[in-house]
Amino acid sequence: MADTTRDALKGTVGFIGLGIMGLPMTRNLLRAGFPVVAWNRTASKVALAEGAEPAASPAAVASRADIVVVCVTASADVEAVIEGDAGVLHGLRPNAIVIDMSTISPDVTKRLAARVRGVGCDYLDAPVSGGEQGAINGTLSIMVGGEAATLERARPVFEAMGQRITHCGPVGAGQTVKLCNQIAVCLNNLAMAEALVFCQQSGVDPSVMIEAISAGAAGSWQISNLASKIVARDFAPGFKVSLQQKDLRLALEAADTVHAPLAGVSLVHQLLGVVEGRHGGDVGTQALVRALEALTGVEVGSTAR
């Protein structure tokens, strides 16, 4: 009777975690026509996603959904909402899909996926990049680990939230690729910071330097988008240092497990620790430069030398 393809596409989505990322992602699911049932640790936030039905617990979300999306902060948070009392595992319907869009440990991911599969459901890890703006605009990059067939079943849900959807490999591969993303991001950031501080110390205008080198082999997203903010002393977060640090901890832990030598990442992690200590974790990642400025005693962009 019903158009089953359409039914499958617009099955109810459960959404757990309506934070800076999860709230706009939920709104985009509603806009795309998905019924959404939602739970958030602070329950009042669910009302901000107009049209989403509130549920009393992660288990209650799962009992009413075909696909359950989790978008929280750390490995322990994902474990709590999936395995905890009144967690997703207590409510999952047969053949449901659990999609974790948080950035967490690849090893924890593999363990949770095994538990979800143990109750006859499927699991995808699907961390994102693109930040709050990407979440609002529905232009997130989504890095998916899990079975290709499961990804195909979930694709309409992903397409409501993101643009570049990459199947990275089996469960955990999405998290691994996300950590690769953070590894590259944090070292491109160090590249920018060392170039700027060297330039400043040498008495050359950093703005001129940025203009001269950013279009060539030294170019990066960071230098194009964040270097001029540093010169303008704008440390408002695109991405917060505290969250970058959480991700670098994951990368360094995973590197310890797989025996990958991340000497550069380790250095950046330590320098960002200095930034957290002096300026707090809510500043943007471009504040990495402030760890180097703490050493030189001179701010990039200052004219008095």
Add this chain to the structure above:
Amino acid sequence: MADTTRDALKGTVGFIGLGIMGLPMTRNLLRAGFPVVAWNRTASKVALAEGAEPAASPAAVASRADIVVVCVTASADVEAVIEGDAGVLHGLRPNAIVIDMSTISPDVTKRLAARVRGVGCDYLDAPVSGGEQGAINGTLSIMVGGEAATLERARPVFEAMGQRITHCGPVGAGQTVKLCNQIAVCLNNLAMAEALVFCQQSGVDPSVMIEAISAGAAGSWQISNLASKIVARDFAPGFKVSLQQKDLRLALEAADTVHAPLAGVSLVHQLLGVVEGRHGGDVGTQALVRALEALTGVEVGSTAR
């Protein structure tokens, strides 16, 4: 009688150093209509720039030129052709401009500029980026230090060789900005290498990772242009490790002088030293990854794990 503007624009250019970069730069000057008189340590090379007149020494070049371009390797080479016996200083005409397009020490640059000014001439440091291909195509980025009025007099010469011509500040500022370029390049390279090795060790296909992350905040010229070469085990040089090392030595020496903390650059310099020891200095800079592979014992892109 004569059109003096035109005469000024097409004054004779002296060119010293017809190597991988200098030879195609000389050809572009000839193509643009400049008379060129040239000297090279290996004299036979001058004949490769058809139309250039050979001279017996750097001094002989200077005695016949309005603008003298130097394009050699290291600080000591520039000192030799400018200050040495039969060096440029022994032949310079009044009001001539000496343009050093080598990448050398900002401090040596300032000293040489003072000597050239001492005989009534002008000096510009004008190192380039863009590599051999940029030299052949006349699309080099040129980072110029010196007086703005001198740059304007020399602009037609620069325009014959490059595209993006940036006035970076007083004498030495071109070298400083070029070193900033190399600082950023070498750390973006480390970003790529650590991400690739972590990905490989985690059992995820590096090509999928590159595709997933290169368009976002992790993006860089390096990851777009060199990461796939690493997976294909192509270590042919765009830019050689030995020359990158020479430039990093300059950056670290200058950082020592101006008190800039280049901890990341120092790490890359040491890792590239390992690459030089194992694979020689003629490989491309993307071979940085091989220092990390020496630690893991696993090549990026290999399927046997």
